[in-house]
Amino acid sequence: MDKPIIQSLLDVDFYKDTMGQAIFHRHANVPVKLAFQNRHKHVRLAECIDVAQLRENLEHVRSLRFTRQELHFLMGTFEYNQPMFKLDYIEFLQTLRLPEFHIDMHDGQLVLEFLGEWASVTRWETLALQVVSELYGKHETQDAPRPEGGRRLDEKIKAFKANPSITFSDFGTRRRFSRSWQEYVVGRLAELFPAPSVFVDNEQFRGTSNTLLAMKYGLTPMGTNAHELPMVYSAIYRDEDEKAGRLVSSERVLEDWETEYGLGLSIFLPDTYGSDYFFSKVVPRRMLETWKGSRHDSGSPKEYGDKVIRIYEAAGIDPATKLVVFADGLDVSLINDLERYFRGRIQTTFGIGTNLTNDLGPAALSIVVKPVSANGLPVVKLSDNIAKASGDPAEVDRMKRLAGYSVNFAQACRY
Amino acid sequence: MDKPIIQSLLDVDFYKDTMGQAIFHRHANVPVKLAFQNRHKHVRLAECIDVAQLRENLEHVRSLRFTRQELHFLMGTFEYNQPMFKLDYIEFLQTLRLPEFHIDMHDGQLVLEFLGEWASVTRWETLALQVVSELYGKHETQDAPRPEGGRRLDEKIKAFKANPSITFSDFGTRRRFSRSWQEYVVGRLAELFPAPSVFVDNEQFRGTSNTLLAMKYGLTPMGTNAHELPMVYSAIYRDEDEKAGRLVSSERVLEDWETEYGLGLSIFLPDTYGSDYFFSKVVPRRMLETWKGSRHDSGSPKEYGDKVIRIYEAAGIDPATKLVVFADGLDVSLINDLERYFRGRIQTTFGIGTNLTNDLGPAALSIVVKPVSANGLPVVKLSDNIAKASGDPAEVDRMKRLAGYSVNFAQACRY
Numbered sequence: 098m099d100k101p102i103i104q105s106l107l108d109v110d111f112y113k114d115t116m117g118q119a120i121f122h123r124h125a126n127v128p129v130k131l132a133f134q135n136r137h138k139h140v141r142l143a144e145c146i147d148v149a150q151l152r153e154n155l156e157h158v159r160s161l162r163f164t165r166q167e168l169h170f171l172m173g174t175f176e177y178n179q180p181m182f183k184l185d186y187i188e189f190l191q192t193l194r195l196p197e198f199h200i201d202m203h204d205g206q207l208v209l210e211f212l213g214e215w216a217s218v219t220r221w222e223t224l225a226l227q228v229v230s231e232l233y234g235k236h237e238t239q240d241a242p243r244p245e246g247g248r249r250l251d252e253k254i255k256a257f258k259a260n261p262s263i264t265f266s267d268f269g270t271r272r273r274f275s276r277s278w279q280e281y282v283v284g285r286l287a288e289l290f291p292a293p294s295v296f297v298d299n300e301q302f303r304g305t306s307n308t309l310l311a312m313k314y315g316l317t318p319m320g321t322n323a324h325e326l327p328m329v330y331s332a333i334y335r336d337e338d339e340k341a342g343r344l345v346s347s348e349r350v351l352e353d354w355e356t357e358y359g360l361g362l363s364i365f366l367p368d369t370y371g372s373d374y375f376f377s378k379v380v381p382r383r384m385l386e387t388w389k390g391s392r393h394d395s396g397s398p399k400e401y402g403d404k405v406i407r408i409y410e411a412a413g414i415d416p417a418t419k420l421v422v423f424a425d426g427l428d429v430s431l432i433n434d435l436e437r438y439f440r441g442r443i444q445t446t447f448g449i450g451t452n453l454t455n456d457l458g459p460a461a462l463s464i465v466v467k468p469v470s471a472n473g474l475p476v477v478k479l480s481d482n483i484a485k486a487s488g489d490p491a492e493v494d495r496m497k498r499l500a501g502y503s504v505n506f507a508q509a510c511r512y
Numbered sequence: 513m514d515k516p517i518i519q520s521l522l523d524v525d526f527y528k529d530t531m532g533q534a535i536f537h538r539h540a541n542v543p544v545k546l547a548f549q550n551r552h553k554h555v556r557l558a559e560c561i562d563v564a565q566l567r568e569n570l571e572h573v574r575s576l577r578f579t580r581q582e583l584h585f586l587m588g589t590f591e592y593n594q595p596m597f598k599l600d601y602i603e604f605l606q607t608l609r610l611p612e613f614h615i616d617m618h619d620g621q622l623v624l625e626f627l628g629e630w631a632s633v634t635r636w637e638t639l640a641l642q643v644v645s646e647l648y649g650k651h652e653t654q655d656a657p658r659p660e661g662g663r664r665l666d667e668k669i670k671a672f673k674a675n676p677s678i679t680f681s682d683f684g685t686r687r688r689f690s691r692s693w694q695e696y697v698v699g700r701l702a703e704l705f706p707a708p709s710v711f712v713d714n715e716q717f718r719g720t721s722n723t724l725l726a727m728k729y730g731l732t733p734m735g736t737n738a739h740e741l742p743m744v745y746s747a748i749y750r751d752e753d754e755k756a757g758r759l760v761s762s763e764r765v766l767e768d769w770e771t772e773y774g775l776g777l778s779i780f781l782p783d784t785y786g787s788d789y790f791f792s793k794v795v796p797r798r799m800l801e802t803w804k805g806s807r808h809d810s811g812s813p814k815e816y817g818d819k820v821i822r823i824y825e826a827a828g829i830d831p832a833t834k835l836v837v838f839a840d841g842l843d844v845s846l847i848n849d850l851e852r853y854f855r856g857r858i859q860t861t862f863g864i865g866t867n868l869t870n871d872l873g874p875a876a877l878s879i880v881v882k883p884v885s886a887n888g889l890p891v892v893k894l895s896d897n898i899a900k901a902s903g904d905p906a907e908v909d910r911m912k913r914l915a916g917y918s919v920n921f922a923q924a925c926r927y
Binding site: 172180 | 587589590594606711
C-alpha cells in the first residue's frame, strides 16, 4: 500500500465528536447502518478507483487508535463552553475500534456500508469519504494539478482580503483532493490570516472543521451537528412521532443538544425534514431567542436568509444579533454576493468545503455517507432541495406526511 | 545565537502549572523574587558558561508565547481529577510574558534573579535552570559524551527491567544535560516501557515531569507541588504565624491545595521546615488518612520511610495503602535498595532527576532557583538536611524557632 491516507482518528470533521459525545451519552448502542452514496451517477466510480487500495486504506483506519496527545486536545477544547467533553467520552474514544465495513460493486457504482453501534460507527462518515475522494483524485490527475490549485487558492485569498467583512472556515475535509492538499491549504490560510491571539477569533479565517489540522495549526476546531441526529432519532422515537403526528424526534434533538452543550454549540440545522416545518413546528420560541443562529445546507441561500430574518422579526427578535452559517456549495462569488446581500440585516459566516480543498481543475465528486437505517428501521433526509433527498421512498413519504413537506426547489448538487 | 535552548513554555516541570494555577487563583500579584543558587561553590560557574549566551537564551524565553496546542494539552489533562485546569488560568497563560531577569557576576559565581508577580515569575524556575545546565554541559564536554550516556542509560534500563517492582518517572528537566538529551532519554524509555493503554498507567515507567515531553511522547505529566508554596506563604501569612506561634501558613498550603485539586494531587511535601514538625503539627489526621502519600526530598530516605510508616501506624492507618515518592539524589542502586527495603510495608515510586538526564560522564551541577523574598520579606527553606537549608540567616532562625527545628542530618547535596 502507498502511504495510508488516514493517519489519525482526529483527521475527521470536529462535529463527529460534538455529535459523538451526545450520541455516546444517550444512544451509544443503537445499531446504525451508514451507506456511501455517489450523487453523480454518471461517474462510474467503482471503475475510477482502485478498490484494493480502498479496502487496504479502510482496514488501516480500523487499526488506528487515539493517542494521548489527541485525547488531550479534545478534552482541552476551550473554544466553546467548557469543559465540553467529559471524561467518560474520552475514555470511550480511547477504546474505540471502528466497526467492520462492507465493500461491493453494482452497475459501476461502489457499494460501501458500515454497520455498528451508533457511537462507534458514526466516525466512519468523513473518514470513508476522505479515502474515496483521495483515491479518485489520484485517478483523475496523473499530471500533478497542484500549480493550478495554488493559483486558484491565491485568487480566493485575494478575494477574501478584498472584502474583510467575509469570515470563513474550512469545511472541506470530506471531499478534499488529498490529505496533504488540505493541509497545504489550511496551513497557508493560517499563515495569511493569522489570529491576533489564541483567545481572540481570527478576523477572517475562523478555523477548520478538521480537528487534526486545528490542533496542528493552532486554529479553532469548527463544527456543531448534522442531519445524522434527527435522522437516527426518527427511528429511535418512531412510535412517539407517529402517535403525536409530528416529529417529536426532531424536537428531542434540540433538547438533548442543549442539555449536552448549553448554548456553546447552539446552531440549528433546520433542513433535515424541511426548514419550513422546522421553524414552524420544531423549534420553540425560547430557543429561537437563545440559540446563536442556524446553518444553511440546502435550497436557495438568499431565500433561506430572507425567511430566517422574517421569522426572527415575527418573533420580536432582532435578526442582526443572529447568525447564518452558509455551507452549501459555496464559491467566492456566491460568498461575496451573500455577504453583501445580508450585511447589516443578519450576521453571516461561510463554511467552504469542496471548493476550498478540491479546486485544482478536475471536477470533484459529489459523495456522501449517510445513515440508511437505525434499530433496523429505514431513515431518510428530505432537505430544502428535493434533489438532495435520500433514502427509502416509503420512508421519504412517511416523513413528508409527518413534516407536511411541500418543497419544490430542486437543484443538482454541485458537490 | 545557536538554536535557542528553550523552545516552548511547556518545556517545564508540570508542577509549575499545578502550583501555578493554585497561585493564580489566590496570590497572583504577590511580588516574589527568585534567585539562582549554585550549591557547589567550588565550581566557578560564571567562568564556565558563556554569559552572553545565557542572556540571549533568557531573552528568547521572554519572547515565547503559548500555542493553542499547548493550551489544549494543559486544559485537557485528564490523568488526575478533572477538569483540573480552569479556563481563567488557561486565559492567564495565554497572556503570560515572563518578567525581566537580572544577571550579574560575583566572585566567580552567577548572580541571577527574577522579580515579578508570583503567578508569572514562578515559571522562571526550571526554565532558568535548564538554560544554565545546558550551557554548562556544552562547556564541560567538547568531546561529545553521548556514547557514554547511552551506555549508562542502557545499564539503568537493564536494572529496572531486572526488578519489575520498581516504578519510576523522569524528574530530570531542570538539571538535564541538554534538551535534546532529555528528549532522547524519555523517548527511549517510552519505547522500552510502553503503556498498555492511554488510561492504564505504564507498568514501570510512569511518566515525565516535563509537560512538553509528556505531550510529545504520550506520557503522564508528573508533578504536584514544591517548597515554593510554604516558603512564599510564610511571608504572606507572617503575622498570623507569629501571632499563633506556629506555621499557620504551612497549614494553609494544604487546605488551599485540597480546595484546588481535591485528592487528585494529594502528595505531602513535608520537609520545607522539617518533616518532624510537619507531621506532628501541620498535617491534620484527616489528611493523613485521605491524602495519597508524601514525597521525600531530603534527609535519610530509609529513616524517612520508617518514620512515615510509624506515623501512619500510630494514627491507625495501614501504611501499605499509602505512597512515598522518593525524589532526592536517586541512582539505580539506591532505588533498588529502597524498593526492597520498603516492599510490602509502604508503596514506593521513584522520581529520578539528574542521574537520569545528566549522567554522561562529567559531573552535573548542583543548582537551584528558589524564592528568596515575597512581599518584600525574606523567605527560607530548612529541609531535613541542614546542608540544603537556604536563605537569610535571621529568617532561618525565625523559622527554626516557629517549627521547633532540631535536625542534625547534614549531607552534601550531590545534585
